[in-house]
Amino acid sequence: MYVRKFEADSLDEALANIKAELGPDAIILKTQTNKGIKGAFKKKKIEITAAISEKNYTKKAKVDNVLTSDQKNSFYKNNSSYIANMINSHDQNTSSQAQSNSINGYGNLGLNRKVSAVEENSSQSNSGLDDFLNSIDREEVKKAAANTESEYFNDFLNGDFSLEEEIQEEEVIERPQVQARPIQSQQLHESRVSNDEVSDLIENQRNKIDDLEKKIFELTQSVQGMTKPQALGVKEMVTIFRSLDIEERYIQKVVRKANFELSDEEKENPDTVFEFALKEMMGEVRTALPLFSSVDNEQSKTVTVLISDASCGQSSMLTKLSALKQDSVIIRNKANTGFKDNTSFSEKFFNVESNICESISEIVAQTRKSIETKKNVFIDYKATNQEINEIKKFVDGLRRSFENVEVLICLSGINTELYNRKVLNRYANIANGLVVTHLDQCLNYGSLFNLAIDFSSLPYKFFGTGEIVPDDLEAATAERILAGIFKL
Known part of the structure; x- marks a missing residue:
């Protein structure tokens, strides 16, 4: 399991960084919005903690080794489902090539054969976060991708990473096949229908995740608003500043600094709070010689x-x-x-x-x-x-x-x-x-x-x-x- 924290100024920027660094199979574990007192000491507004299994991260690393920097930028701008399908197809191609090389190299010696008992035990013992990351929806996506994606990843590298052009090419190739081989076209149609169902299911799950994130954000905002009552000196300072038409944004800034630097006894004393506020205000007014x-x-x-x-x-x-x-x-x-x-x-x-x-x-x-x-x-x-x-x-x-x-x-x-x-x-x-x-x-x-x-x-x-x-x-x-x- 590989876990990493991402920081950005907006949620879209953070999600784009996660997709580029960890891939589309990454799972968001924690989302934090830096506002209030924390926001004054943080450089970025959004902090997201994401994780990915070692298996999926290895697949993505193999793809990154093949791509150049420009190809990476254009490749990871596509949809997440499209990126996942291409990564899985590349992994299947590399694994099939490795198996063919091993058979040609060792013949019938059976040096690289898997032990069925060990394989069954290992598959039964897998648990934890890796099983959570490799959920049922991911398995369905992999099956649909195996039925629909038949192109090699090396041919994809010669393209311009455009989904629209790839779909148009598939339609041009499939039209003569419909006339010559009706059975094969029917199978392709069924696979496309199943792929559409899987994509709809994924889209519904993503919408639910977005709704949950919005509710979590609203709850954090309400919790931040539930602050303890202000001290007597701080409350008096806020009342006087508002009567003098001082900006509310600056008043809250002084209140945060006073709560951070003054003790509870000092915050109860109005004279101490006003002295602290005057020092802060003196530093805000800039003057200079002509x-x-x-x-x-x-x-x-x-x-x-x-x-x-x-x-x-x-x-x-x-x-x-x-x-x-x-x-x-x-x-x-x-x-x-x-x-x-x-x-x-x-x-x-x-x-x-x-x-x-x-x-x-x-x-x-x-x-x-x-x-x-x-x-x-x-x-x-x-x-x-x-x-x-x-x-x-x-x-x-x-x-x-x-x-x-x-x-x-x-x-x-x-x-x-x-x-x-x-x-x-x-x-x-x-x-x-x-x-x-x-x-x-x-x-x-x-x-x-x-x-x-x-x-x-x-x-x-x-x-x-x-x-x-x-x-x-x-x-x-x-x-x-x-x-x-x-x-x-």
Whole structure:
């Protein structure tokens, strides 16, 4: 008996691996779905333990030795009944050849003859898992296969492993035989009828097995749902987190970690549980410094692009960012012509040069001119009515033309989580980070925390906390979001 465990992400993938490794005669002993606490520590979702008798595994190994890797892949993609018939026919051919060779070699000496008494005793003493694997249904399949399969396996290797073509060839050969030999055609018809009955029986058994597996899966799900009551501290934490609009998926993640790492006494204390939860939340919010603040970019200037959909304080945020660096240039696209009247004010108050461009080529030309004069460029780009492919072409062109380019998505603390999530889903693939405006007027800091979890590849860079004053701009920190969530 040969037993092996298979792991896969889906049930179909696991069954395909079992059919390719152990063959169609394998029996599934155990099926386990990794969910809940176990799923957090397992790489694969499905674990199946399968077994096969040594006799059947030897037959399959003989076939695998004959086939190449490409032939194996195409061969084991067929139906299980077809694979079993071909393996049995190959085994019968090899055994008949071995018997003929032994008779020609030893003559009438009888050196390889079987002792009838020993054979009868051995057949009566077979028991255990091998008898279970070689059940009545398998014997019927073997008998039907012996009556119907008359082709050699070597001829099968020259084919393309297609069931449809093989059936068509059989029909073409059998038509003249019906006219010449009616008796033989009648025998073939009877054998086909018996083969159909056996295949129907096997299909019914497989359907029953599938129903049993579904019921077992439902029972395991119900057992996992029957958990013991939560501790007082954990229950209070869950209630507060839900009131703050924290995602239920993250709440359950914190609860699992708390149950695993904290003792029973610690879980009853709300202060201890909240301290543990705050440590976990601190690690979920990613923050980073902007590209233009890096020391390595002092000599080679940078290009910072702010992008958003609708009015969210993007122009004010860009003015604040440009005021942080000396020798900065602001470039606005044609959609922002309303800021033309404020150009002189921004140049005078912030000592920042401002330009308005009407096309993408003009933006690139003005950016190149500013980079050559050793100035940091800040591009105010709003793409409300543009397709995402056009915006992606614009960003890719900037990155090909200039060395240090950073794209930041501008979000507003006033907007809802659903709207901010829509903006992030649109621009997440081309951006490097996030900036948030109107943080002082935000009514739901939990939405910003949820965005930090779901879009972990985009760290927060800056928070805007007021009017167009440079002092109202602060570097993004996880403490600032947590303080807003818990009103600290």
